[in-house]
Amino acid sequence: MDIHPVVIRYVELNGYPLYLYSYFDEACVMSQSPNLNELLTQQPLWRAGRAPLNSARAGEAIDSGWPTLNEALHHGGWPRSGSCELLHSAVGIGELSLVLPALSALSQRQGIAWVSPPFLPYAPGLHQQGLILEQQFLLQAPPAQQLWCTEEALRSGAFAAVLSWSRDDLPHRQLRRLHLAARDGHCWHLHFRPGHCEQQASPAPLRLRLTAETAALGVTVLKQPGGHAGQSLSLPRPTALLHRQRPARQWPVSLPPRRRLALHSTAGQRAEKATSPARASI
Amino acid sequence: MLYLCLRFPQLGLEALGNSVDREQPSALLENGRLRLCNRIAEQRGLSPGISTGQAQALCPELHCHPRDALREQHYLQRLALWAYRFSDDVCLSGEDALIIEISRSRRLFGSIQRLHRRLLAAYQRHNITVQEGLGPTPLCAELLSLKGITVAALLADDGSLQRPAMKRQLASLPCQVLPTSSKTHKALHSMGLRHLGEVLALPRKTLLSGFEPALCDAIDRLTGRSEDVRPRFLPGERFVGERTLPGGVQHSEQLRPAIDELLQELAIYLRLRQTLPQSLNWRFHYLDGQHEDWQTPLSLSHFERPALLALVMLQLDGRRLPGAVESIELHCHQLTALQPRCEQLFSDAEQEQRNAQQMLFNKLRLRVGEHGIRRLQQREDWLPEYQGVACPQSAYRHSKIAATVALRPAVLLAELQPLPVQEGLPLWQGRLELLQGPERIDSHWWQQRQARDYYIARHEQQGLCWVFKDCLSQQWYLHGFFS
Numbered sequence: 001m002d003i004h005p006v007v008i009r010y011v012e013l014n015g016y017p018l019y020l021y022s023y024f025d026e027a028c029v030m031s032q033s034p035n036l037n038e039l040l041t042q043q044p045l046w047r048a049g050r051a052p053l054n055s056a057r058a059g060e061a062i063d064s065g066w067p068t069l070n071e072a073l074h075h076g077g078w079p080r081s082g083s084c085e086l087l088h089s090a091v092g093i094g095e096l097s098l099v100l101p102a103l104s105a106l107s108q109r110q111g112i113a114w115v116s117p118p119f120l121p122y123a124p125g126l127h128q129q130g131l132i133l134e135q136q137f138l139l140q141a142p143p144a145q146q147l148w149c150t151e152e153a154l155r156s157g158a159f160a161a162v163l164s165w166s167r168d169d170l171p172h173r174q175l176r177r178l179h180l181a182a183r184d185g186h187c188w189h190l191h192f193r194p195g196h197c198e199q200q201a202s203p204a205p206l207r208l209r210l211t212a213e214t215a216a217l218g219v220t221v222l223k224q225p226g227g228h229a230g231q232s233l234s235l236p237r238p239t240a241l242l243h244r245q246r247p248a249r250q251w252p253v254s255l256p257p258r259r260r261l262a263l264h265s266t267a268g269q270r271a272e273k274a275t276s277p278a279r280a281s282i
Numbered sequence: 283m284l285y286l287c288l289r290f291p292q293l294g295l296e297a298l299g300n301s302v303d304r305e306q307p308s309a310l311l312e313n314g315r316l317r318l319c320n321r322i323a324e325q326r327g328l329s330p331g332i333s334t335g336q337a338q339a340l341c342p343e344l345h346c347h348p349r350d351a352l353r354e355q356h357y358l359q360r361l362a363l364w365a366y367r368f369s370d371d372v373c374l375s376g377e378d379a380l381i382i383e384i385s386r387s388r389r390l391f392g393s394i395q396r397l398h399r400r401l402l403a404a405y406q407r408h409n410i411t412v413q414e415g416l417g418p419t420p421l422c423a424e425l426l427s428l429k430g431i432t433v434a435a436l437l438a439d440d441g442s443l444q445r446p447a448m449k450r451q452l453a454s455l456p457c458q459v460l461p462t463s464s465k466t467h468k469a470l471h472s473m474g475l476r477h478l479g480e481v482l483a484l485p486r487k488t489l490l491s492g493f494e495p496a497l498c499d500a501i502d503r504l505t506g507r508s509e510d511v512r513p514r515f516l517p518g519e520r521f522v523g524e525r526t527l528p529g530g531v532q533h534s535e536q537l538r539p540a541i542d543e544l545l546q547e548l549a550i551y552l553r554l555r556q557t558l559p560q561s562l563n564w565r566f567h568y569l570d571g572q573h574e575d576w577q578t579p580l581s582l583s584h585f586e587r588p589a590l591l592a593l594v595m596l597q598l599d600g601r602r603l604p605g606a607v608e609s610i611e612l613h614c615h616q617l618t619a620l621q622p623r624c625e626q627l628f629s630d631a632e633q634e635q636r637n638a639q640q641m642l643f644n645k646l647r648l649r650v651g652e653h654g655i656r657r658l659q660q661r662e663d664w665l666p667e668y669q670g671v672a673c674p675q676s677a678y679r680h681s682k683i684a685a686t687v688a689l690r691p692a693v694l695l696a697e698l699q700p701l702p703v704q705e706g707l708p709l710w711q712g713r714l715e716l717l718q719g720p721e722r723i724d725s726h727w728w729q730q731r732q733a734r735d736y737y738i739a740r741h742e743q744q745g746l747c748w749v750f751k752d753c754l755s756q757q758w759y760l761h762g763f764f765s
Binding site: 027089090091092093094095096097098109110111117119120121122123124125126127128129131134135136138139140141142143145146148149152153156157159181214223237240241242244245 | 638645654668670680689692693696
């Protein structure tokens, strides 16, 4: 098939003229710039219409346990290594239960570190969700040491996943350090950050915004490797949690309320009766 | 049997370490006289035995060091420890020599020549002066080392000893080298016997009748007629290493080479004894005479020097050196037997991960303390806050507890948060909507009774939380989140 390239932009790369086409013939571009050849082979560049990244890394992805989420992510699940940001403002919206299925699968064989979580991970609750408690390590460091601690845990290669929380904005440099440490240590870094950090550019390849819906957790993919982002999905929360009970005062009771009132009044009458004979005796 | 004797003629000066400058004339003093002087001092006309005043007159720039017998002894033991890698039969001879039986290690090293080369290279690398002797008996090797012979010349191509050459060397030694009393030496001298060869040629009857029995005994041990049993060297129960830093060192980074050398020495010791240390005990001596002790606690499954060095340097980074460090001592006394490592059948990944965890925990312990590493544990209790705890790693025990059927949150608040109430309902960031409950937990009547009604509630941002009403005080509390 003949390709008719359409020049959309003209740039110069190291003095070589380079045309960027909407549909380009690679051989034509490469003959003009040997550096581009290097760039294309070495850098993990995303190229439309090609799926080398997808196919190469698909086997590496961790099954998230949520079929809709697996579908929305181009690699078919959570990344095996590197930083992954989860941005949320409210607590208790199901932010942990989003990652717990994957963590339970990982914890069957490998360790998981929780670095200075804002709340204490509760063993019975996590056990109910299938997490192996023996493999959970809680690393608590004073605020000044938290970043160091996270980086060491990520780089050491001792854990399959490291969960960390940051309350404030972290500088770009620190985020990059964490991501590189996670990549070097072949560790999945789950970084829980406040919702307002969404505006800040981040080196993490996968960023998700978590919002609460009435009976579900809303997930918006802000950025993801291997293709376009912007997917929005809602993952239902367990029905057992949302089961709605009638308040206790509306519970059915065997005795009608009038009878109880009557009991009350009879008790009063009895009291009166009890005192009256005494009076009578007086 | 083939014995190699290594004699260290400069041991007294070398034991003092870097505080002796090799390029300057230096001497060791004992009782006001020179005990030892180095090569440069000898070139200036000094010799052992002359008085200090005389020596100063001959060579005004002479550096004199007092003798430290204990240090020499430790140094010789360190050298013996080094030699112990080449043979299990090592013994100390006198104050400055080692005797090593090398024929049994021949197969391990391929040939005697190769073993000898490696042994010697190790000493040469550390600039240690060595005189060698070789012989079929320990005493023979010991006597030949006094003269200092070339061992390679005495060995045939197949590694066997060339006896005629060895006998010639032995015969040319003076009679005074024999380990007998001075009276015997005088007697030999008065008989006109100057060399060992002449004594060896005497008929046995003359030896027995004309001299002290010690001479006959020495000749028997030399020729191998009687056994020469010597106590073998065994590595000590505890490890002690020391490094001196001439002039003192101010920066912790400058201590790195010295610490690395000490760890290297420790690694050899540990390999020989097949043990692992529980902790490294350091003692820093400062120039002002003060000293400071500190400890590196360890939990290791195997000894890995580079990682350990990084760990010690990490600990040093957090410390301030109060002055210039003159010397470092390393003691290890709590040693545990090395557990044989269990290899995984299919992959080493899990083992590697466990080692990485050990290393990381060692680092964290140094930086944030023992309480920094906790593990989640489930316990048998009625109150939720005691059911799931984060306990320190040392207190962690495996437990098997049946899971509760009732819904439990994923995270718990470290402290109960009291909630205000409006129209009978609790408030937390707005109104709370009670979804299900109550789950009554009534316990601890034997201490302070706790009666709680737990509810799952939804807050205004749609998150689910776990709240309870204390039935005794009628107060609402927030306890956890269904994250």
